Amino acid sequence: MMEQPLLSVRHLSIGLSRQGTQLPVLNDVSFDVAPGEVLGVVGESGAGKSVAGAAIIDLLVPPLRRTAGEIALRGDRLDLMSPRQMHRVRGKRVGFIFQDPMTSLNPVLSIGKQLKDTMRTHLRLGSSELHGRALDWVTRVGLPNPERILKAAPHELSGGQRQRIVIALALCAEPEIVIADEPTTALDVSVQAQMLDLMRLLHKETGTAMVLITHDLGVVAKMADRVAVFYAGRLIEIASTRALFQSPRHPYTAGLIGATPAPDGQGGMQVVAIPGAMPGVDALPPGCAFHPRCPRAQADCRTVVPPLVVLGTGEAACLHPLPERTAA
């Protein structure tokens, strides 16, 4: 499929310890991201998107814990690194953008300090060079009056301005890949579009690969090269954006898309037109976790956990996948 993935995640599983027992929150998830690629990650709330993203740079905190899996960045095994080595990966090789710009910035430190501290940690720069770069980044993320912004405290900026700073913070050490966990969800709709445009622009400029976590299929259609669909802690389908929207193979994906306007890149609704609700991690049904809601379910779906297998140009985890639909 891809010759040399930039990021390779293999058999990633995450457990949640609760009252002495381990609940699986993420189960055996594998995917690759090619250099410069944008991988969209979609799924309902609680599907495991955020924990998967956090696990890549070892940001899980108890009670969550990675229980299995290999994570490689250009062949370097992140899952085997010491905390010390991990500090040199975070920010420097893997950037992370959090969902809520209102809480992502330290409220008592100036924007300039937060930006410069981040660059100083990873880049060998003198203080004037540091200042120059900081100004540069503020300009690059589209904020006017950079000198003033650097001196400002976070509360002096609007939500959209703060998210631009968050993006600058994630990119300022020039990482090879950025994991953006719902970077626009907390913003006004009008600001969301601006932010996506900015991210697309910076992505083009820097060539940084991106894992874009969202539950907005419109965002995915607009931004992603490929899409990974999560359901109840599993990766259930992954394919190129075009193939996934044109011919979803997993019934859940088909349901998701059915509820969304055509992928014309103009945003979309997030309503899931599938009856029922996704089971929680503590109430997973046996077999395929989707079977209680699946229109195609058969007897074996109740007992066999479908593995992710290659189907056409993508992969899906379904015992009775939809046939491939050719372009209309």
Add this chain to the structure above:
Amino acid sequence: MILHFVERVLQTILVLLVISFVAFMLISTLGDPLGVLLPPDATIAERNALIARLNLDQPLLQRFWSFVMGILQGDFGLSYRTQQDVGAMIAERLPATVELAFVSLLITIVLAIPAGILCGVKPKTLVSRAIMLVSIAGITLPNFVIGILLIAVFSVHLGWFPSFGRGTVVELGNWTTGLLTVSGWQAIILPAFTLASFQMTFVIRMLRTQLMEVGHSEHIRFARARGLSETRVWFVYAIRNALLPTVTMLGLQLGNIIAFSVVTESVFAWPGLGSLFLQSVQSADIPVIAIYLIFVGAVYMLINLAVELSYPLIDPRLKRRSA
């Protein structure tokens, strides 16, 4: 901002007036100043002179007015017990109490802030658990019990520190200080520690809670996600956030320190305002009690006012809102 400032100052003045009125009513309704102050064989002229001096011949509100004006001009009235000027009595006792409060604050800052940081950053270590356990004593044991325990161990048993008095004091103009002599420092350690025990517990617990809360906040996660070192994350990014509310609360506690000093001073026979207050209560010396109440009230209110008005300087988030 200016409007807010004026409003708060006016509020403070109003509250002080109310306290003064209560104190004034104490003086004017309790006790019999003429009976106490005049010798049994006083002449009518002496009696009338005292009535005029104490304004007893005037209506209540007018007397209150003179009382307040007197205080503002430094005339605090006469003690029933010693017949001395109350202002002079307070001035004589003030240095001991101020130094006690100051050293107890110093002890709090030097001991409790590092301990609180340790408990917040590494809550699971043995040292942190031990600190938390001991700090429970600071909250549950009454002040005088802690004082007596300290005396039993460090004065009686080990003989390291004296159990009463200020040691050798040095006169600096109107101020007597014990902080320039070794014996003065030896004498102040135990009472200052006793007085500090409550705030120390308070600071340790508050700092710990704040740090643990900040430690889980999104911006600290984001700082980690950017690869900042643990040292920088804790000591620059987290502690600033945690220290702000702790220090403000500590500032507000200063009033309590002075109020609490009554108990501590009596345990250690510390010649400060608290002891003076207790002596006055025992001998029903109403004017001194009243002035003490006004004094403590004023200190309390002024500290609160100062802390509140300096918020915007400390916390950049408040600059805008109050501007």
